[in-house]
Amino acid sequence: MIRIGFPDGTEREFPEGIEAGQAAATLQQAQEAVAVKMDGRLLDLSAPLTQSGKLELVMPDCPEGLDILRHSAAHIMAEAVGHIFEGVKFAIGPAIEDGFYYDFDLEEKITEEDLGRIEKEMRRIIAKGEPFQRLSLPKAEAMRRMKDAGQVYKLELLGEIDQEPISFYGQGDFLDLCLGPHLPDASRIKAFKLLSVAGSYWRGDSRNKMLQRVYGTAFYSEEELKKHLKLLEQAKARDHRRLGKELGLFSVHEEVGPGLIHWHPKGGLIRHLIEKFWYEEHLKRGYQIVYTPHIANERIFEISGHLDKYADLMYSPMDIDGQPYRLKPMNCPGHIMIYQSRKRSYRDLPLRLCELGTVYRYEPSGTLHGMLRVRGFTQDDAHIFCTQEQLASEVAGVLELADFMMKAFGYTYRTYLATMPEDHLGTEEEWQWSTEALRKALEERRTQYEVDEGGGVFYAPKIDIKLLDSMGRLWQGPTIQVDLNLPTRFNATYVGADGAEHLTVIVHRTVLGAMERFIGGLIEHYAGAFPLWLAPVQVKVLPIADRHNDYALEIKKGLQEKGLRSEADLRSERISLKIREATLEKIPYMLILGDKEAEKGTVALRHRTEGDLGQHCLDDVAARLLAEIEERIPA
């Protein structure tokens, strides 16, 4: 007999080997459970229990429940693909964040049109309600079976598994190497949809064969699936490439080259406002503004090591007076030159040099993506030169700035401390004190953080901040990296109070990342509706009839004098059309002007989403908007 404890605190005895589902049958909602957790380990409902322990149900609405559904859906999809196509070799098919995929190797090309056929076959399989059955095989037998079936990828995976027996799951005529668990049977897959086909390298390595990947998603109910698909639609409507075009923010031109952004007046204004904000906040915190050249003799990148390590990502050299020059991929060497321009004493430190530095990187063409992944971009870069003792407080200062800026844009974030990776430069001792300094800074600021073990860069530890946008998506945010490598390479030192030379510590840090990516992300975060302080046009002045145009221009002038950005729509169009178009342009406020307003010298205020806000005098409206701008109230 074995003793099983349940979440409600009760305990019962069962004969050894009882199925998990049966043991849990008396629990509430046991009917809906899709699997169980035994002492924290996921098991099938049909798994025999052989030891005493604590048992919990895994319900459909928890994350693990969803993963199990999707993983099972991936198996069903693989079975269906095996039915439709000849000679399919199966690679891997896991559940992922919002769904699942399966990688196949087959001669024939799977196209988007095939997705319908595959879905149909999946439905047929699901309708049969085949059970997912676990099969344990000794490794030798498993290898023999996979070899006979010509499943080379499974064979490769098997070769790396040490434990025995090996677990397989089968349904219908499909058998897959798999840890499980799975749903009891296919009929539990109520709602699914295949979304796309894509190429992917076996094990994500470009030296390996390109496989065909089919992406899909699955839910326990049609409603949830519909909700998810609607969310995808909404994300599409926020796509910064679409909004960038619609709102006249930026463009990319085939004639110029891929990944090179042209900022249009409205996008340019947004960027200018953010840069202005950025400069002000940096100056307040003791940073000094520098500018460094866009091209440089490649000698400098030999010293920095970039040429050695990042040559593939750098634009080819150009011959200048017989010397090879390169577009800069990083700002650090230039900043170090400024540091090195004279002998430095401990009294000069900390030295905080900041630059909105435009860099060029030859990113692989397939990775380019709107403003988010480009080849020419402006980093909000800064390098802090300091002593070892100053490191923690300098990092704390950066954390404060990062927090301030992220809040200004309405982002919440998560913080990670990335520690020494296996492949690294420098001594253990250096890693230890630099990591400790970061930790101390985080603790001093009372920042909640997680440790990303081994996630540091090869030359030093770092702090990564990931942003959570309004759609709940995670973005790369501010990063702070300690660097002991570049100071060594450039021999960046200072004279200490003791009269001796010491190696300077460099902190690389970025808050926004790159203007292109940050603003691309902001467009999606705000769905194109920028808060008043960033809106390129803050107010649209809308006269009702032509005879109100003069008054409209007078009001526009008044707004301009108050420092508010406005446009007047003087076309002979109906007011409803003007309102509609201003709303679609996502302009925060409208002033509607007709006979009543012209007579009384007032304006009728309308907000983009709140609608009619009634009549006011211009001064009151201006005061209201200026206060909103001052506080940088999110849209």
Added chain:
RNA sequence: GCCCGCGUAGCUCAGUCGGUAGAGCACGGCACUCGUAAUGCCGGGGUCGGGGGUUCGAAUCCCCCUGCGGGCUCCA
């Protein structure tokens, strides 16, 4: 870079089996002068991404190039 797909008017897209192009919006003109999310009529606009090939004939079929999209690796 690699795999798949796509590129038709400024934008979004239609274009059947190959017979030299069409809609809506936008743009220009005219009329209406209008009160909180689309007034009506008229008009201009395309060497169908570029090059080559097959064909009597190519937006349509084939090849190359280019750009874009979905992914893979990496990442500001």
